[in-house]
Amino acid sequence: MTQSSIESTPARLGAISLRGVGILFGEGSAAVEAVRGIDLHVEPGEFVSILGPSGCGKSTIIGAIAGYTPVSSGQVLVDDQPIHSPGPDRGVVFQQHTLFPWKTVRENVEFGLKMRRVQRVERRRIALEILEQVGLADFSNHYPAQLSGGMQQRVSLARVLVNRPRVLLMDEPFCALDAQTRLGMQQMLLELWREFHMTVIFVSHDVDEVLFLSDRVLVSSPRPGRIHATLSVDLPRPRDSLVLTSPEFMRLKRHAMELIGAIPEKPTARAN
Amino acid sequence: MRSVVLEGSVELPVRERAVRVRSPARARALRSIAVGALSITAWLALWQAASVGEWDVFFRFENIPAPTEVARAALDLLANPKLLPHVWNSLQRIFIGFSIAAVLAVLMGLAIGRLRLAGEALLPPLEVLRPIPAVAWIPLAILLFASPEHSMVFITFIGAFFPILLNTIHGVEGIDPRLIHASLTLGARPLDVFREVILPGALPAIVTGLSIGMGTSWFSLVTAEMISGQYGIGYYTWEAYTLQNYPNIVLGMVGIGILGMGSASLVKWCGRRCMPWFKPEANTR
Numbered sequence: 001m002t003q004s005s006i007e008s009t010p011a012r013l014g015a016i017s018l019r020g021v022g023i024l025f026g027e028g029s030a031a032v033e034a035v036r037g038i039d040l041h042v043e044p045g046e047f048v049s050i051l052g053p054s055g056c057g058k059s060t061i062i063g064a065i066a067g068y069t070p071v072s073s074g075q076v077l078v079d080d081q082p083i084h085s086p087g088p089d090r091g092v093v094f095q096q097h098t099l100f101p102w103k104t105v106r107e108n109v110e111f112g113l114k115m116r117r118v119q120r121v122e123r124r125r126i127a128l129e130i131l132e133q134v135g136l137a138d139f140s141n142h143y144p145a146q147l148s149g150g151m152q153q154r155v156s157l158a159r160v161l162v163n164r165p166r167v168l169l170m171d172e173p174f175c176a177l178d179a180q181t182r183l184g185m186q187q188m189l190l191e192l193w194r195e196f197h198m199t200v201i202f203v204s205h206d207v208d209e210v211l212f213l214s215d216r217v218l219v220s221s222p223r224p225g226r227i228h229a230t231l232s233v234d235l236p237r238p239r240d241s242l243v244l245t246s247p248e249f250m251r252l253k254r255h256a257m258e259l260i261g262a263i264p265e266k267p268t269a270r271a272n
Numbered sequence: 273m274r275s276v277v278l279e280g281s282v283e284l285p286v287r288e289r290a291v292r293v294r295s296p297a298r299a300r301a302l303r304s305i306a307v308g309a310l311s312i313t314a315w316l317a318l319w320q321a322a323s324v325g326e327w328d329v330f331f332r333f334e335n336i337p338a339p340t341e342v343a344r345a346a347l348d349l350l351a352n353p354k355l356l357p358h359v360w361n362s363l364q365r366i367f368i369g370f371s372i373a374a375v376l377a378v379l380m381g382l383a384i385g386r387l388r389l390a391g392e393a394l395l396p397p398l399e400v401l402r403p404i405p406a407v408a409w410i411p412l413a414i415l416l417f418a419s420p421e422h423s424m425v426f427i428t429f430i431g432a433f434f435p436i437l438l439n440t441i442h443g444v445e446g447i448d449p450r451l452i453h454a455s456l457t458l459g460a461r462p463l464d465v466f467r468e469v470i471l472p473g474a475l476p477a478i479v480t481g482l483s484i485g486m487g488t489s490w491f492s493l494v495t496a497e498m499i500s501g502q503y504g505i506g507y508y509t510w511e512a513y514t515l516q517n518y519p520n521i522v523l524g525m526v527g528i529g530i531l532g533m534g535s536a537s538l539v540k541w542c543g544r545r546c547m548p549w550f551k552p553e554a555n556t557r
Contacts, residue, residue, distance in 0.1 A: 068453045088459035098450045102472040102549045111468070115459035143549040163458065 013079055014166035014199035016042040016065060020074035022224075023060050033224035034060040038074070040218070040227065042199055044166075049202040049210035049217045050227070051256065057225025058203040062169045065201065066092045078167060088112055090167045091160030096176045098156065099144040105131065105155050106140035112163040130158045134188065150181040154188070161196060168193070170202045174209065183241055186212055190239065207256045211235075212244060219259045229259045337519040345519035355527065361503040362493060365421075366535065369428025370489050377433050377485075378478055381440025386470060398437070406431035406492035410499055424496045424504070431492030432485035439484070443477025444470055476550050479543030486539050490532040505531065 018040040024031045035057035042048050050058045063069030064076050067086040076083040078090065099108050109127040118126075131137045134154040144152055153173055160168060170189075174182045186209060193200055204210050210217045211233055219229040233252060235243055243249055316339050322331075323338035337345075349355055383390035409430050413423035447470060455469045497506030509524030511517075544550075 063453075066453070066457050068456055086453070086456035088457065090457060092454065092457045094450050094454065098448070098454045100451065100455075100469065100472070102475070102547065104549075111455070111460075112458040114468075115461070115464055145549065145551065159458065 012044050014042075014044040015077075015079050016040070016167060016199060016201065017077040017080075018061070018064070018074065019077070021061075021064060021071050021076060022073040023057070023064060023069060024072040035225035037226060042201065044079075044199055045197055047193060047200045047202065047213060047215045049204060049214040050220055051204060051207065051210045051217050051260065052220035052225070053205055053222060053260070056220045056222045058220060059171050060225065062092065062171045062201065062203055065167065066090050066169055088115070088163040089165055090169060091163055091165035092169045092171065093153070093156045093160055093173045095172045096149060096152065099152055099159070101144055104141050104143055105136060105147070108144065108155055109140075109158045109162055111159060126162060127158075130162050131155075133161075133192070134158045148181075150177050150185060153177065153185060157189070157192065161192065164196065165198055168196075168198045168200045170200065172204055173202075175204065175206065182209070187240070189213065190237075194238070207253055207260070208244060211249060211252050211256060212239060217256065219256070231256055231259065335518055337522060341519045342522045345523055349523065355505075355508060355523070358503055358505050358508040359527065359531065362497065362505045362531065365425050365428050365493055365497075365504065366486075366489055369425045369493070370432045370486060372425075373429045373432035373485060373489065374436055374482060377436035377481070378440050381437045381478075381481075382444055382466070382470060382474065384437075385441045385444025385474070386466070398434075402434050402438075406488070407495045410496055413496075414500055420500045420502065424493065424501060427496040428489045428493045432489035435484040435488055436478070436481040439477045439481025440474060443474030443481075446477065447473040475543075475547055479540070479547070482543065483536050483539045486536045487532060490528065490535070494528055 018038045021038040021040075022036045023034045025034055026032055038061060050061060052058055060069055064071050065078070065083065067076075067083045067090065083090075099105075100111070103111070106124065106127050109131060110123045113123040113126060128137060128140060131140055134157060136151060136154055136158070139147060139151065144155065147155065156173070174185050177185060189200075190213065200213075202210065202213055214233050217231040217233060218227045219231065220226065221228045231252065235246075235248060235252070319336075320338050320340065321327075322333040323336050323341075325333070327333040380390075380394060384394055385391075406427050409427055410423070413426045414420065417423040417426060451469055451473060452465060455465050460468060493504070494506035494509070497504035498510040501507035505524055505527050509521055509528070512520035512524055
């Protein structure tokens with residue numbers, strides 16, 4: 001499906017900058033600081049992961065870039081435009097169960113097009129084309145509850161890709177899947193990333209996963225979440241599952257494990 | 273297809289076992305039907321004995337019509353359908369009162385569940401009115417409306433309104449916020465979110481509220497008809513009492529039961545038709 005009718009966005013879009021971003025939940029004395037002082041720059045088309053334990057504010061950063069979580073201080077910029085609200089240029093794939101249960105697979109995928117008031121026939125054609133790409137064309141009339149977890153996540157990806165986003169934000173999208181399904185999903189994601197020319201920010205607590213996928217891994221520390229180390233993953237692309245057992249991968253993995261295990265008391269910002 | 277090589281002696285036990293495996297389930301089903309039928313018959317027989325024998329042990333069966341008398345009255349009614357205009361009147365009142373309640377309660381529930389200001393403005397007065405049973409509104413309703421017809425529709429409305437409202441609010445508040453986030457990041461505007469996420473997301477709870485509301489609106493209507501009505505199945509039942517036509521009391525009661533059950537299942541059936549995706553058991557997955 002290389003002669004895709006969905007136009008490719010120019011590859012140079014999708015730069016993300018976070019400048020001193022802090023996020024508080026709640027008000028007054030009950031306020032909880034979710035993240036503090038996040039500085040981050042992601043190049044267009046880059047695949048960057050945020051690695052850290054649960055409760056380190058990884059999902060909060062996704063929410064801030066997506067635009068549905070307001071920042072308390074600092075600024076979020078996508079292609080130099082400050083972000084204040086959600087938009088279809090920044091797609092989000094959540095952990096699980098965020099397909100609309102009352103819509104069929106095809107209607108879920110069509111959602112973004114429907115919001116743009118695309119004609120019904122056109123909508124259907126584009127949705128089926130993307131479903132073909134994620135291997136679910138035969139399931140277009142199923143409801144999400146009738147699909148396995150892996151299939152549901154493929155639909156979630158298709159639902160986002162239909163909007164041709166500049167930025168794809170992924171919040172532990174594969175963490176509920178079994179190991180084999182997971183590897184298949186990771187490979188599919190890498191293919192889609194290459195084909196759709198988008199910037200990906202991928203949040204996970206799985207070291208293997210972020211190393212296999214990313215150009216760069218940001219290691220974050222628990223509350224308030226901060227980024228305390230950066231790891232460049234210079235494994236050659238395209239990558240297949242063989243890379244998971246290579247000596248180079250093992251070296252990176254060991255380094256990453258040291259970084260997670262050695263979170264200092266007062267983290268010093270070494271990001272970038 | 274079984275291979276020809278197999279001997280009959282092998283084949284037979286296999287088939288026998290298959291029959292034996294299936295039969296306990298069928299036997300259990302038959303038994304439960306038989307037990308149920310037997311139980312109903314026993315209760316009817318007890319009632320018959322009590323009425324014919326005019327039992328007077330705490331319960332006075334002296335004036336209670338026996339099942340046979342009720343059956344005879346039912347046959348009379350089939351020959352001369354005096355009950356139909358009453359049923360028709362009640363159905364009309366239910367339809368109008370329930371429909372107004374459904375539309376108003378769903379709209380208000382969606383607003384209260386979603387908009388903070390609507391909740392702040394509307395909830396306090398509603399909380400004050402909610403504990404008042406619909407029946408307690410009857411005297412005021414008679415004063416409030418010129419026609420008793422209107423006051424009865426109003427009582428029906430009150431009966432249906434609160435269950436629908438509360439379930440709608442509950443349904444809206446129970447929607448996973450990630451579904452709303454997902455819709456926003458896919459380009460939905462506020463009105464789209466309402467139509468595409470809030471309304472379908474709250475629909476299972478709304479349908480529950482509608483079927484509960486259907487029951488309570490019948491309950492309220494029958495009471496209102498007994499007190500202030502002219503025509504209507506509640507009025508018919510009460511009139512049977514005042515005219516000392518006792519078998520018709522039971523007929524009226526049975527009619528109320530059938531109408532209430534029928535309309536509640538109609539609501540449930542419509543709900544299922546609207547939500548082919550909704551499987552209450554499978555929903556935990």
